[in-house]
Amino acid sequence: MGSAFVEHLGRLASTQGERVALRDDAGELTYGALRERVTDVAAALTARGLAGKRVALLLPSSTEWVTAFLGCLASGATAVALTELYAERELESLVRASGASAIVAGEATTEVATKVAGGATVIAAEELRQPRAGGEPTATAAGGLLLFTSGTTGRPKGVPITEESALHLGRTLGAAWGFEPEDVLLHVLPLHHVHGIGVSLVVGLLAGATVRLLPRFDAERVWDELGSATALMGVPTQHKKLFDAFDAATPERRARWERSARLLRLVTSGSAALPAALGERWRALSGRYPLERYGMTEIGIVLSNPEHGERRPGTVGKPLPGVSVRIVGDGGEPVSDGEPGELWVRAPTVFAGYDGDAAATLASFRDGWFVTGDTAKCADDGYLTILGRTSVDILKSGGEKLSALEIEDTLREHPGVAEVAVVGVPDETWGDAVVAVLVARAGHAGALDEQSVRAWAKARLTAYKVPKRVVVVDELPRNALGKVMKNELVRRLREAS
Ligand code: AMP
Numbered sequence: 001m002g003s004a005f006v007e008h009l010g011r012l013a014s015t016q017g018e019r020v021a022l023r024d025d026a027g028e029l030t031y032g033a034l035r036e037r038v039t040d041v042a043a044a045l046t047a048r049g050l051a052g053k054r055v056a057l058l059l060p061s062s063t064e065w066v067t068a069f070l071g072c073l074a075s076g077a078t079a080v081a082l083t084e085l086y087a088e089r090e091l092e093s094l095v096r097a098s099g100a101s102a103i104v105a106g107e108a109t110t111e112v113a114t115k116v117a118g119g120a121t122v123i124a125a126e127e128l129r130q131p132r133a134g135g136e137p138t139a140t141a142a143g144g145l146l147l148f149t150s151g152t153t154g155r156p157k158g159v160p161i162t163e164e165s166a167l168h169l170g171r172t173l174g175a176a177w178g179f180e181p182e183d184v185l186l187h188v189l190p191l192h193h194v195h196g197i198g199v200s201l202v203v204g205l206l207a208g209a210t211v212r213l214l215p216r217f218d219a220e221r222v223w224d225e226l227g228s229a230t231a232l233m234g235v236p237t238q239h240k241k242l243f244d245a246f247d248a249a250t251p252e253r254r255a256r257w258e259r260s261a262r263l264l265r266l267v268t269s270g271s272a273a274l275p276a277a278l279g280e281r282w283r284a285l286s287g288r289y290p291l292e293r294y295g296m297t298e299i300g301i302v303l304s305n306p307e308h309g310e311r312r313p314g315t316v317g318k319p320l321p322g323v324s325v326r327i328v329g330d331g332g333e334p335v336s337d338g339e340p341g342e343l344w345v346r347a348p349t350v351f352a353g354y355d356g357d358a359a360a361t362l363a364s365f366r367d368g369w370f371v372t373g374d375t376a377k378c379a380d381d382g383y384l385t386i387l388g389r390t391s392v393d394i395l396k397s398g399g400e401k402l403s404a405l406e407i408e409d410t411l412r413e414h415p416g417v418a419e420v421a422v423v424g425v426p427d428e429t430w431g432d433a434v435v436a437v438l439v440a441r442a443g444h445a446g447a448l449d450e451q452s453v454r455a456w457a458k459a460r461l462t463a464y465k466v467p468k469r470v471v472v473v474d475e476l477p478r479n480a481l482g483k484v485m486k487n488e489l490v491r492r493l494r495e496a497s
Contacts, residue, residue: 003073003143005163005206006042009035012208016181021205022063024213029063031208034070041071043132048102048123052141056080056100056120058091058109060215061191064125066201068104069145069191071128073163076141081148083192084109085480090156092116097158098146098355104128146355147194149297150479158355159297161198169300169349170202172320177266177291178307179207179231186229187213188222188238193481194297195271200233219245223253226260235271236278237482239290240419243281261286266307268293272483273386273405275412276313292316294386299370300349303384314409315383323347325384326369327376340387340394340401343376344369375403392486395424395432400464402434404486407465411436414456416444421476421484422467425493436467437489439476448472 009031012021017032029037045055055077059065072079080098082091095103095116102121105113113122144163148156173179185204189196204211212229214221219241226232234242246257267282267290274292283289294316295301302325305317319325327341328334335341350370353361364371375387375394387403388394395402404422411420419439424432436457440448450470457466471493477485 003070003076003163004167005202006035006038006070006074008167008206009038009070016208019181019208020210021208022066022211022213024062025215026062029067034063034067037067037129038070038074040130040132041067041128042074044128044130045071045075045077048121050102051076053101054078054080054099054146056082056095056098056103057191058082058084058103058113059106059125059191060084060108061187061189061196061213062106062215063213064106065191066205066211066213068125068128069197073143076143078144078146078160080146081192081197083190083480084112085190085192088112088116092118094148094156095120145197147192147197147297150193150481150483157357157360159351160353160355161194161300161351165300165349165351166198166202167206169198170206172322172349173199173203173301173304174207176304176307176320177203177231177268179203179209181208183207183209183231183265184229185209185211185231185233186222186225187211188217188232188234190480193271194295194300195233195235195481199270199295199301204231217241220249223249223257223260226257226264229260230264231266231268232264233268233270235482236269236274237272237478239269239274239278239282243278246285258285266291270294270301270316271481273388273409275409277409277412279313289313294384296372298351298364299345299347299372302345302347302349312383315379315385318382318384320347325378327378332366337378337380340375340377340403342390343372343374343384343386345372346370389486392423392490395422395434397424397430397432397434398464399431402465404434407434407436407461407467410460411438411453411457411467413460414448414453416441416447418442418444419476421486421489423486423490423493425469425490425497427468430468433468434465435469435471435493437471437473437476437493439474440472445472 012031013035020028021031021034022029069079080100100120103113104123145161147159269290270293279289289311291305293304302323303316305311324346326344329341375390378384388405393404407422408420418441421437425435427433453470477488
């Protein structure tokens with residue numbers, strides 16, 4: 001049983017062996033060299049008895065991460081994607097929950113890996129680089145990937161992703177977004193999440209393109225590197241940081257960065273709602289609105305705006321090939337166009353179930369549909385808008401259903417607001433009281449008193465959407481991917497009141 005992904009890389013190695021597959025701060029690997037390196041890693045894992053086992057990766061974003069991941073697939077192991085961005089305690093519980101037999105660590109992560117390993121063996125990544133002694137290893141089991149949900153609305157759950165599903169997603173997105181061997185993808189996402197792995201890395205490699213990996217997101221560096229890239233995929237927080245850095249830069253640097261932006265073929269956004277104003281910044285600079293898409297760890301990417309054609313701000317486009325969606329009301333019946341309801345999905349990339357959690361799996365499917373837990377609406381021409389997570393973003397206030405994301409988009413236009421999260425805090429009168437938690441723009445803290453923000457909001461929002469309370473904080477609680485942890489925010493607000 002071989003790895004279809006690694007076989008595909010083998011074909012790329014024979015047709016374009018000299019083309020650069022991966023570039024990181026330490027150097028580059030051609031497709032030919034990548035194929036060799038992956039076979040060495042697979043042989044080393046097999047020699048350690050790890051074929052068919054789970055192997056956790058605790059490595060920075062680098063060629064080393066990618067060769068360890070592909071080595072797992074080639075040896076029939078399942079790669080467990082961890083990140084040093086997690087706190088030690090979280091890592092410890094994820095390693096235990098995953099049942100990993102080994103952790104592959106880099107120089108900077110060996111110490112933490114040893115602390116969180118429990119019964120797992122820690123392997124230094126460089127040990128896997130030794131040229132293999134015997135022939136090519138033959139995998140006896142199917143390799144795969146184990147991801148953890150981002151935990152913004154609950155404890156992280158293990159999501160097993162088959163290699164077949166990852167390949168399907170990579171090929172579908174590569175075709176939908178026009179990836180070619182000539183592309184240079186600037187990879188700025190952490191490699192412990194479906195966005196960084198399944199959407200970014202796998203799409204680039206399957207297309208035979210060059211993937212330039214940055215070890216971490218640094219806005220100025222990203223701008224500097226964009227000059228030699230054709231594509232960039234990011235989360236909204238990263239797009240925001242890019243434009244903050246842009247606004248703070250010298251006119252010379254801005255002029256250079258603008259030239260780079262104009263030459264980009266594709267900028268995408270996902271993992272959270274892209275504020276329309278931020279999308280418009282990209283349009284003004286590069287000439288095109290970013291391509292926004294929607295997905296989840298459990299289902300891959302299922303909705304996307306088009307590479308060519310209308311990219312409609314505030315929407316996540318239409319279902320990708322092979323995807324069916326249904327938007328249902330509280331009783332499970334489909335709602336009419338334009339009406340909000342819960343988004344259900346059927347797609348070849350929907351997972352089979354949570355790792356060792358049959359009850360959670362059962363609760364997430366209804367009549368063969370995956371229940372996303374997101375509220376969405378669909379325009380009569382098929383474009384979908386995500387209104388937020390039903391559990392934390394859809395508030396029921398005074399009998400009305402509100403989308404926190406819509407209110408956030410309006411408040412973001414306030415000149416004193418740098419960041420915003422709208423949450424519902426349980427309240428006897430309102431059910432959910434709409435509370436706006438704001439981070440002030442530098443030098444504007446004085447402009448954000450509750451009375452004036454509410455007056456400003458009243459002029460722009462229907463009365464029942466106007467926040468009942470306005471709280472200014474220094475920082476919003478975010479997870480490793482930059483998403484606001486709304487449950488945590490509500491907990492803090494309740495504690496403080
Ligand atoms: P994750 O599994 O960490 O990728 O989180 C998936 C969740 O992120 C979805 O259920 C949505 O709530 C949210 N999400 C992903 N993409 C978008 C998007 N383009 N707009 C709004 N929310 C999104």
